[in-house]
Amino acid sequence: MSIRNSLLALLHDQPRYGYQLRAEFEDRTGAMWPLNIGQVYTTLDRLERDGLVSKMGDDGDGHVVYGITEAGRMEVREWFPAAVGRRTPPRNELAIKLALAVTLPGVDVAPVIRAQRAASRAALQDYTKSRRDTVANQRPADTAWLLVLDSLIFQTEAELRWLDLCEARMAQLQQNRSFKSTGKASGGETARRP
Amino acid sequence: MSIRNSLLALLHDQPRYGYQLRAEFEDRTGAMWPLNIGQVYTTLDRLERDGLVSKMGDDGDGHVVYGITEAGRMEVREWFPAAVGRRTPPRNELAIKLALAVTLPGVDVAPVIRAQRAASRAALQDYTKSRRDTVANQRPADTAWLLVLDSLIFQTEAELRWLDLCEARMAQLQQNRSFKSTGKASGGETARRP
DNA sequence: ACAGCCATGTAACTTGTTACATGATTTT
């Protein structure tokens, strides 16, 4: 849905053609989420099918220019203020993976956490470096790209903190098991089988 | 990919049938990401097509039980320690939306941020409440569900902090524009047109 | 008898990805 809505928002601003749409999108997101050009054309087809955009013919340079329709404008006006991801947040593959790792027997959780932490740390460093470089350039046009970078940084930091918590929780569990095996059952370990 | 890998991981533990797979998945993720039963069957078909699982026939109760193959086991052993989302992180719809909102003329950013903040705050409260309830129950079986909740909480907190930053950045930009219009150009606003 | 859950599936659909074909224009 992101791409569809993004292209629509760009066309809400002004009519554009396929290649332009990709360039504008990647300008704003700093090419963090590269947009395949094929995707642009198929999405434009679908938007046209749904009556949200329409071919406006040539622009003099032979480009196939699309314009937004009234129905499309309405969609954009609804999209922007509509909060995202309220109902069911998008599936978090990392969270799912660790949830399975800690509950399935025979999976060694520690290396999973370690590998992810290394990757997340590397990503965070990359983002931070990009941020330094971007700020150094001092180009006000990069406002959007900076926001995207900040979002990625915040997210990754949260991920790292969560990984720490996972590790600590696992250690705690191990300890609890030790206590139990030495006779000191913890309060939470009430028997539940009849 | 999450679902496919999750089902495979569950079958790596032991053979199961469709309904069971959904139940096990939702047990572990606390039904935060509900799994449509139809999806389970189509995914099993694809896994079988790819030679990662195979029908093991009946289990005595008439259930269609699937088992994992050697190829499937290898996939699972690769999946767990493989870090997630390194290359291109999954598209963040909120980040994209705000990046477009701040760069497209004619979009009022403030209400977009406000609406999202309200929604995120509400979500955070829900998660926090669920967490309190779950901890109160003191059932050790909920370890995975707690981790998932913590992940959601961390993520949402990061989102809220990021929204604050966006708002501050916007205010700053406004101020810069005022300065400029009163003749005091800021350092970052170097002219770039030839 | 009927409602509701367990259980297995199928069909049609959406968004998004990848690979390929084709030709024009620009750069080296």
Place this chain on the structure above:
DNA sequence: AAAATCATGTAACAAGTTACATGGCTGT
């Protein structure tokens, strides 16, 4: 002349969602 980039598209595919059909079994 060759290579790269601009530009438009198509075909095949993957993952996931939704709605529907079907039948057995259980509890009221």
